[in-house]
Amino acid sequence: MKTRDKILLSSLELFNERGERNITTNHIAAHLAISPGNLYYHFRNKSDIIYEIFQEYENLVDYYLDIPEDRAITLEDLTFYLESVFDGLWSYRFFHRDLEYLLDSDPRLRRDYREFTNRCLAAINRIFGKLAEAGIIEPQPEELRSAMSLNVWLVITNWMAFLKTAHASEESASLTLTELKQGIYQVLTLEIPYLTPEYRERVMVLREKYRPVLPEAAPA
Amino acid sequence: MKTRDKILLSSLELFNERGERNITTNHIAAHLAISPGNLYYHFRNKSDIIYEIFQEYENLVDYYLDIPEDRAITLEDLTFYLESVFDGLWSYRFFHRDLEYLLDSDPRLRRDYREFTNRCLAAINRIFGKLAEAGIIEPQPEELRSAMSLNVWLVITNWMAFLKTAHASEESASLTLTELKQGIYQVLTLEIPYLTPEYRERVMVLREKYRPVLPEAAPA
DNA sequence: ATTATCTATAGATCTATAGATAATGC
DNA sequence: ATTATCTATAGATCTATAGATAATGC
Numbered sequence: 099m100k101t102r103d104k105i106l107l108s109s110l111e112l113f114n115e116r117g118e119r120n121i122t123t124n125h126i127a128a129h130l131a132i133s134p135g136n137l138y139y140h141f142r143n144k145s146d147i148i149y150e151i152f153q154e155y156e157n158l159v160d161y162y163l164d165i166p167e168d169r170a171i172t173l174e175d176l177t178f179y180l181e182s183v184f185d186g187l188w189s190y191r192f193f194h195r196d197l198e199y200l201l202d203s204d205p206r207l208r209r210d211y212r213e214f215t216n217r218c219l220a221a222i223n224r225i226f227g228k229l230a231e232a233g234i235i236e237p238q239p240e241e242l243r244s245a246m247s248l249n250v251w252l253v254i255t256n257w258m259a260f261l262k263t264a265h266a267s268e269e270s271a272s273l274t275l276t277e278l279k280q281g282i283y284q285v286l287t288l289e290i291p292y293l294t295p296e297y298r299e300r301v302m303v304l305r306e307k308y309r310p311v312l313p314e315a316a317p318a
Numbered sequence: 319m320k321t322r323d324k325i326l327l328s329s330l331e332l333f334n335e336r337g338e339r340n341i342t343t344n345h346i347a348a349h350l351a352i353s354p355g356n357l358y359y360h361f362r363n364k365s366d367i368i369y370e371i372f373q374e375y376e377n378l379v380d381y382y383l384d385i386p387e388d389r390a391i392t393l394e395d396l397t398f399y400l401e402s403v404f405d406g407l408w409s410y411r412f413f414h415r416d417l418e419y420l421l422d423s424d425p426r427l428r429r430d431y432r433e434f435t436n437r438c439l440a441a442i443n444r445i446f447g448k449l450a451e452a453g454i455i456e457p458q459p460e461e462l463r464s465a466m467s468l469n470v471w472l473v474i475t476n477w478m479a480f481l482k483t484a485h486a487s488e489e490s491a492s493l494t495l496t497e498l499k500q501g502i503y504q505v506l507t508l509e510i511p512y513l514t515p516e517y518r519e520r521v522m523v524l525r526e527k528y529r530p531v532l533p534e535a536a537p538a
Numbered sequence: 539a540t541t542a543t544c545t546a547t548a549g550a551t552c553t554a555t556a557g558a559t560a561a562t563g564c
Numbered sequence: 565a566t567t568a569t570c571t572a573t574a575g576a577t578c579t580a581t582a583g584a585t586a587a588t589g590c
Binding site for chain 4: 321354357
């Protein structure tokens with residue numbers, strides 16, 4: 099593998115494990131056993147590395163959220179979308195952790211991320227529309243559907259922070275992909291009141307598979 | 319005012335305006351026109367300053383979320399709780415922005431914040447219970463009520479990040495308390511399907527007051 | 539010839555303390 | 565006497581570059 103790609107890969111790994119804020123260009127170079135000078139030969143600075151990693155993330159999610167126009171949607175499709183989005187969040191989990199700082203530091207990233215969010219919201223909205231067409235949920239007015247889509251997005255993008263800050267009783271290192279996917283339980287909770295009688299039971303069974311194991315309130 | 323209190327106040331102000339990550343002990347001292355040495359006379363380090371500020375935040379929210387045991391809850395109470403929580407978020411808005419890093423840096427804060435979250439979740443849960451008692455929403459099984467409470471919490475604590483990252487078209491500095499409170503619209507959206515016929519219209523009118531003005535998709 | 543890499547380092551911070559001095563409260 | 569403050573600074577990073585050297589591809 100080319101050094102340039104190794105830098106991107108190691109950076110992602112280190113960012114995910116220890117947080118972007120805790121990783122400097124020195125750390126990345128040291129981890130790869132190359133000189134800092136070499137790293138700066140391939141990238142102008144840390145921001146450029148992050149920007150490229152974001153573009154990978156964006157492409158991945160865009161690819162998964164490509165909603166078919168020509169056919170009806172199924173419960174299996176819905177499961178796939180949810181699983182994929184949480185897979186993406188997991189692989190690039192450093193990103194949302196320091197999102198605000200990253201966007202403040204790089205105008206390109208701010209612009210791209212805003213558009214990315216809009217695409218995701220539009221995709222969620224379209225999924226709600228197709229779920230209604232498929233008779234899985236009751237159709238809702240556009241106004242409500244948009245607000246619901248936004249709530250889905252807020253729950254999805256905040257679930258990991260919740261796990262890392264409130265759930266984990268000790269070090270945050272212990273977070274697993276399985277726990278992360280329990281966020282699907284929370285997303286499906288949002289849809290319960292809108293389910294059609296025909297699908298209600300099937301969705302409840304699906305939801306049950308992701309039930310989070312919440313911690314006891316910590317002892318005083 | 320005592321220098322110690324001035325340090326706490328200025329720190330909060332600077333953290334909120336420019337982000338905790340961008341503010342060093344030097345910045346705080348310079349802003350107050352005192353020497354760094356003086357700052358370190360009053361606080362052992364930045365973490366200690368943040369910990370005290372968190373305790374203020376915690377006390378404020380605990381005070382607002384004191385749910386009365388002896389009487390029924392009204393729609394005005396609900397409005398008060400929602401407004402208060404967003405007021406608290408606004409006053410200490412730096413906190414959630416860098417939450418994960420802050421908790422990783424200070425075990426006391428991690429422990430306290432976890433308990434704080436649990437108290438907030440319990441309060442939301444209790445509010446749902448009392449709303450049902452008051453005939454504002456339909457009663458729901460405990461299982462569902464807990465999941466709903468968690469979703470409310472996820473929406474509340476992520477709304478500001480959404481505004482700052484996706485909504486704001488230019489600099490993040492422009493965020494206002496009014497925009498922040500439009501998060502109430504999103505929270506009330508979660509409750510719509512559970513409203514009783516008697517209260518449905520009144521809650522919809524209340525919700526309408528907080529309707530967010532969402533941005534157009536940015537031009538390419 | 540061009541591309542990739544290393545060594546060495548300047549310059550910019552930041553944290554935190556030691557030690558001297560000034561201000562305050564009995 | 566005690567509390568509050570300042571000056572000065574050591575020590576630890578981190579970013580980013582200049583300039584030399586090594587490796588690679590025609």
